[in-house]
Structures are given as structure tokens and as C-alpha cells.
Amino acid sequence: MALVNEHFLKLSNNYLFADIAKKVNAFKVSHPKQRVISLGIGDVTRPLCPAVIEAMHKAVDEMAHKETFRGYGPERGYDFLREAILKNDYLARGIHLDLSEIFVNDGAKSDTGNIQEILRWDNNIGVTDPIYPVYIDSNAMIGRAGVFKDGRWSSVTYFPCTEENHFVPQLPDHRVDMIYLCYPNNPTGTVLPKEELRKWVNFALHNESVIFYDAAYEAYIRDESIPHSIYEIKGARKCAIEFRSFSKTAGFTGVRCGYTVIPKELQAFTLGGEPVELNHLWDRRQSTKFNGTSYISQRAAEAVYTPEGHEQVRQTIDYYMGNAAIMREALAKMQLTVYGGENAPYLWVKTPGGAESWKFFEQLLYGAGVVCTPGVGFGPSGEGFVRLTAFGNREDVEEAMQRMGEWLK
Ligand SMILES: *Cc1c(COP(=O)(O)O)cnc(C)c1O
Numbered sequence: 001m002a003l004v005n006e007h008f009l010k011l012s013n014n015y016l017f018a019d020i021a022k023k024v025n026a027f028k029v030s031h032p033k034q035r036v037i038s039l040g041i042g043d044v045t046r047p048l049c050p051a052v053i054e055a056m057h058k059a060v061d062e063m064a065h066k067e068t069f070r071g072y073g074p075e076r077g078y079d080f081l082r083e084a085i086l087k088n089d090y091l092a093r094g095i096h097l098d099l100s101e102i103f104v105n106d107g108a109k110s111d112t113g114n115i116q117e118i119l120r121w122d123n124n125i126g127v128t129d130p131i132y133p134v135y136i137d138s139n140a141m142i143g144r145a146g147v148f149k150d151g152r153w154s155s156v157t158y159f160p161c162t163e164e165n166h167f168v169p170q171l172p173d174h175r176v177d178m179i180y181l182c183y184p185n186n187p188t189g190t191v192l193p194k195e196e197l198r199k200w201v202n203f204a205l206h207n208e209s210v211i212f213y214d215a216a217y218e219a220y221i222r223d224e225s226i227p228h229s230i231y232e233i234k235g236a237r238k239c240a241i242e243f244r245s246f247s248k249t250a251g252f253t254g255v256r257c258g259y260t261v262i263p264k265e266l267q268a269f270t271l272g273g274e275p276v277e278l279n280h281l282w283d284r285r286q287s288t289k290f291n292g293t294s295y296i297s298q299r300a301a302e303a304v305y306t307p308e309g310h311e312q313v314r315q316t317i318d319y320y321m322g323n324a325a326i327m328r329e330a331l332a333k334m335q336l337t338v339y340g341g342e343n344a345p346y347l348w349v350k351t352p353g354g355a356e357s358w359k360f361f362e363q364l365l366y367g368a369g370v371v372c373t374p375g376v377g378f379g380p381s382g383e384g385f386v387r388l389t390a391f392g393n394r395e396d397v398e399e400a401m402q403r404m405g406e407w408l409k
Pocket residue numbers: 042106107108109110132182186214216244245246247248252253257258
């Protein structure tokens with residue numbers, strides 16, 4: 001008899017966005033004339049930039065000829081892309097990495113979810129709260145998160161990010177082996193100043209923990225003092241893995257390409273206290289379970305680093321951040337309390353009158369025909385907030401703000 005991995009049964013059946021879609025569909029059925037505007041799901045809407053499209057066409061043509069056809073690529077990614085990453089994303093910020101420390105992948109979700117495999121199941125984990133659900137769910141699947149009860153996982157340490165602490169997570173009072181941080185943050189849109197990130201690096205060094213640093217939104221940082229990479233902090237190479245993605249940076253959510261950095265100095269230990277390089281373990285894992293990202297996607301990603309690509313991608317990010325600025329201003333005029341949206345494409349909005357997230361979600365949908373994401377879906381500290389994204393079309397954003405303004409009057 002085949003037995004299932006019962007840890008999977010501990011996961012909630014419905015994915016947050018499936019619940020939202022169900023409620024939105026119910027609204028559409030009862031209000032067929034109302035046009036619904038979604039500021040909910042975190043997907044981009046602008047097309048790929050011309051430099052990327054050109055590079056993809058060229059790569060496709062190469063695939064059409066036997067002289068330039070490419071089959072399996074190197075598992076860690078092609079050198080042309082890894083060299084562009086090293087030079088533009090790191091060397092330009094004074095961070096020296098080696099090619100062997102970069103693993104190109106098919107997007108950050110795969111690696112942020114899979115990375116936990118190379119550490120023992122009985123390490124304990126800690127996450128900022130609210131949080132991107134992938135970190136906890138992937139750990140729950142191998143039994144590291146315990147059981148889900150009353151909105152919390154029993155074996156997870158939550159680092160609350162609330163109005164009271166200005167969305168700056170406080171260090172725990174006990175050892176945590178695996179620490180997940182995401183900055184700029186999804187869902188709150190807030191960032192972590194260098195001195196705060198330094199506290200986490202020092203905590204991890206002291207406890208011999210590993211930090212999983214998700215920097216998927218680093219391209220949205222406007223404030224020059226905010227770190228783009230955790231390796232801007234001294235000592236981070238000994239304790240941190242960094243995840244990046246072209247998804248939000250360059251609209252690659254449908255193309256699929258990202259990368260993970262695992263410095264050679266980063267070690268974890270056997271039960272007997274023997275140090276092991278995590279770079280080596282991940283390489284071993286990838287060469288067994290992953291056969292690389294498509295050549296076409298990697299050529300597309302390379303084009304993001306050309307002068308034209310860089311400029312075109314910047315314009316798209318400016319467009320989204322323009323939306324965020326419009327939203328911030330309009331929401332403030334409605335007397336709503338808003339966080340984020342200055343160094344990230346997300347706005348974290350406090351529900352008026354302390355309404356529960358899901359209650360306000362329904363009120364906003366039925367009152368203004370606008371879809372948001374209930375904050376509590378990202379963790380217990382998200383209750384009383386909703387997330388709005390700045391990834392929409394400008395006209396939709398403006399209309400949504402106008403509708404909300406009239407509704408809240
Ligand atoms: C969108 C997002 C990613 C990127 O996912 P991809 O798999 O690269 O598309 C990673 N982390 C967070 C927090 C995200 O919101």
C-alpha cells in the first residue's frame with residue numbers, strides 16, 4: 001500500500017488567490033454590468049521590452065539551425081548570463097562573487113520553495129509575518145512547520161511586522177536555524193534599512209543559522225540608503241543565500257528566469273559537527289532534479305543588462321512606481337493609512353474602523369468593484385490590512401482610486 005506524505009494534508013486546501021477568485025466570480029455573476037478592477041494579484045501587466053523581444057527572436061532563430069542549435073545547457077546557467085549578473089547586479093555595488101556562486105533558475109519560486117531540501121527536516125524556521133506563503137508551505141511539506149491551528153503554524157517562529165514596530169521585525173529571543181526575509185517586502189511594500197539587516201546577519205552568524213533572502217523586488221528600491229543585496233552587509237557571505245528574479249524586474253512572470261546566489265563560504269553542519277558547503281549540496285541537488293532554464297529565456301534575461309534593455313526596463317518600473325505614487329496620494333486623501341509603495345510595487349492599507357481583512361475585501365468589492373488581497377492571507381499580523389498592487393494599467397488605477405474615493409465619501 002502506498003502511503004501519502006501526510007504533511008501535505010496539513011496545508012490549507014485553498015490557495016489564497018483561489019479563494020479570492022471564487023468571491024470575485026460570485027460578485028460578477030450577481031453584478032454582470034459592473035466592470036471589476038483588480039488591484040489584487042501580484043502579476044505584472046506591461047509587455048516585455050523591445051531589447052528582450054529582440055534577444056528572444058534571435059535565440060529562436062539560432063535554435064532553427066544545426067550550427068547554432070542548443071540542447072541541454074549547463075545546469076547552473078550559461079556563462080554569458082552569469083557573467084552579466086556578476087558584473088551588473090553585484091560588481092557594480094562593490095560585491096565580488098564567483099561565477100560558481102550563481103545558479104540560474106526558472107524563477108525564484110522554485111528555488112525559494114526547494115532550497116529547504118538541503119537542510120535537515122528538524123531545523124526550526126522563522127519568518128517575518130505577514131509573508132509570501134511559499135516559504136512556510138514548502139517547509140510544511142516536509143514536516144518542519146508543525147500543524148496549522150488558529151491561523152498559525154505550531155513550529156514556526158513568527159517575527160511580526162506591524163504598525164507598532166514600523167514594520168521592522170525584531171530578533172527572536174531563541175535560536176532559529178532557518179530565517180526567511182523578503183525585502184523589499186511582499187506583501188507590505190516596506191524595506192529594511194542597512195542597520196536593521198545587519199542585526200539579522202549578526203544574529204545568523206552568532207547562531208550559525210542560514211538566512212534565505214528574497215530580493216525579488218530590489219529593482220523597485222528608490223531610496224539610495226536601502227541595501228539591494230544582503231551581501232552589502234559584512235559577514236553575509238557566511239550566512240545568507242540570496243534569491244533574485246527577472247519576473248518583477250523585467251516582466252518575466254511568463255518567460256521564467258531568476259537566479260540564486262550561494263557563496264562558497266556558506267556552511268551548515270552534520271550532526272557530528274562537520275562543516276559542509278551549501279553551494280556544493282545545492283549543485284548536487286540541482287544536477288539531479290533540474291535541467292536548466294531554456295536558452296531562449298537566458299538570452300532574454302541577458303538583454304535586460306544591455307544599455308537599451310536596462311533603460312527600457314527602468315521605464316516600465318517607473319510606470320508601476322508612478323501608479324504607486326498615484327495610489328498613495330489618493331488613498332491618503334481618503335483618510336486611509338497606507339504603508340509601502342515607495343520602494344516596492346505594493347501598498348499595505350489599514351482597513352478603516354479596524355475591519356477584518358476579508359470583511360473589507362468584500363466591502364470594497366461590492367462598494368467599488370475593486371479587488372484587493374486580504375492581509376490576513378499572508379499571516380496573522382496581516383489582519384486588519386489589505387494589499388494593493390501597483391502593477392495595473394494607469395487608467396485602471398486611476399478609475400479604481402476614483403471609485404474608492406466616491407465609495408468612502
Ligand atoms: C513574485 C515573487 C517572486 C518571484 O517569483 P518567480 O518564480 O521568479 O516568478 C519571488 N518572491 C516573491 C516574494 C514574489 O512576490
